[in-house]
Amino acid sequence: MSVQRIIMMVAIVIIALVTAALLYYQSIQKPLWNHESDIAAKARDEAQLVKIDEIYKYVWDSPMWVVKGKTDAGDEQYVWMDQDGNVVLTLQAAEQISKDSVVQLFMQSHSGASIIRMQPAYVNNTPAWEIYFSQDGKYSYSFYSFHDGSFMDEYHLTGKTAS
Incomplete structure (x- = not known):
């Protein structure tokens, strides 16, 4: 061959x-x-x-x-x-806060964070901006009001699962 x-x-x-x-x-x-x-x-x-x-x-x-x-x-x-x-x-x-404005608000309180994804969300029957980010090796979700950019909530993902 x-x-x-x-x-x-x-x-x-x-x-x-x-x-x-x-x-x-x-x-x-x-x-x-x-x-x-x-x-x-x-x-x-x-x-x-x-x-x-x-x-x-x-x-x-x-x-x-x-x-x-x-x-x-x-x-x-x-x-x-x-x-x-x-x-x-x-x-x-x-009539809503812009995506760029929310990014600026987020970075003021999360300097050094790296935004992985940002998208419109709907949390507790309220429109919001969802930011999925990493900071110091940990991953988190942060939510801001779609109307005025006010902080709503934040969730930190755990690195390990309970055994």
Whole structure:
């Protein structure tokens, strides 16, 4: 067997494995993508959004979807929807505190922290900004009011599980 033939066979095997992995990933993600597409369609219909900028899936008290988009007037809105796609709350972005302002507030009280993720949330029936961060090797969630940026609550994840 020549070196060229071995290289060709290895390349075919690699291509087959990559293709199988991509098909597997797609089959796993398809239900989520379909649900996300349904949520976007309902947000367009029920909240009169003409453009969807971002969709967040949020799970804390109960699963929620938060859709950020624009109306035909160009106003940016956040729409909170339950798992079934029913609109729970709609807020004009211009009337709320901005994401950047909340980051500044957070960093004032958490200097040295590294923000891993920040997204709209819904905690205790209240819209909030959720910040997932690490500081000193520990991971935590911090919540700030979506309206004015006031601190709401913070949860620290433990590094070990109880035995």
